[in-house]
Amino acid sequence: MKDDKARSAGKLTRRQFLVGTSAIGAAMLLPGQLLAIPNGIPDSEGFLVVDLKKCQGCGTCMMACALAHSGVASYSLSRIQIQQDSFADWPDDVFMAVCRQCEDAPCVAVCPVRPTRANKPNPKQGNVRMIDPNLCIGCKLCLARCPYTPSRIQWNFELQKSQKCDLCVDTPYMEEKGGPGGTQACVKVCPVNAITFTTKIPDQGSEESYHVNLRGRAWSKLGMTTQ
């Protein structure tokens, strides 16, 4: 009995070995975000923030987005999604789903294309999180990984690839230059200015930080609330 104890103190038992190796294995397999290891990607130089109480749900931004990127007016190809429920009361009747250009973007981290990620921020384009259609293999991992509802990444069924908001960096059908420092189609066409561009990163911990108040004097002159 004494001999057994002495032996186990000296080297690892079978149980200790298994527990130890599986813990190391799990740590290696888990995505970085769960263990709070930062992705190490630089912040985007621009963000879209929206006013949910100002949006009228006309869908102009969605059509303009699809027009600028794909050359067709469409809802399903739009990278900004406006959802409406006509039978809900204001302000819960409209929701503007706009890409947050997350600090630790899970869609970038999950992209399996190697060595260059298909979804990799390009420093020349203001580090906007954008998917390169030439590299995307259409695995839909980023689409499933986006933690927000609806997913801010769309499935382009014509190209069979994922697509997402790139702040209008890659807009073959828009004459003006897009991206941070340029114009964004949705910001440009919104009839009530309910979308705006900012270079200041909103609070990443809060879901509400991208919802701002854009209602000014002209709005109150129309008899509507600016609160």
Added chain:
Amino acid sequence: MTHYGYAGKILRLDMTNKKAIAIDTEPYRRWGGGHGMGAALFWDFCKDKSITDGRHPANVCCVMTSPLCGTIVPSAGGRCEVVGVGVGQYPVSWFTRTNFGGRFSTMLKYAGWDGIVIEGKADSPVWVDIRDGQVIFHDAGDLWGKDTWATQLKIRDLISIRRGTKTHWRDLQALPFSENEKPSEIDPGRTTQKPAILCIGPAGENQTCHAALIHDAGNGAGQGGLGAVWGSKNLKAISVLGTGGIKVHEREICHQLAEARLSSLDPPRPAAQPDHPGRPADR
């Protein structure tokens, strides 16, 4: 041939046989928008043009979009025209037109249809479910008698569309189908949107002459009593969910038009506007 502005197909709903027929838009393009194309379609498909009551089974009701529908052209991009012989208080009713706004015309074009021609008369109440190229006739026994809001909410429930906003992307193929319909292989579209539903309420079912067609919460086509025409055809509602798109020829002009509207957002308020009597003076 590339159609700019037009979706390229018009849907004929044969209510008598509960059949959907697709026809080409090309011969009707020369008539322009919803009013023109609708009138031309009425002329071609109405067998008996001597009818003087919209409730007659020979009447044809056309729900037509325009080439600007589904684009970002301000104001013009959302209207949908309805034409046909109306129902009036005067014994002799004539060919008439009405229109409504909302998302219906946009959704109809994204589903790939420039318009709907409603012919004949169903023997029992039906509602029509359009998902891109797929058209399904459903029995509307459960919907008959419901008002327009309850009808639309019920149809959303029937095709498993959740209430409220912040809903997931839905695959059109994943939506429930009736037992005898198989999902088509060629429509892999996804959407976050709610279906656009045009329906009638009890006024239309009872074929009263003021019956309107209602879409969403407050978009109505009330002129001419065409709700009664739908009621006479036993058509309760048409629901459209589209995932396609419309090719636009002058994309940049579209953006400029939208911007022009933006720059005129804060115009000087007219000093003296004629008010209707009874309106508070301080407003």
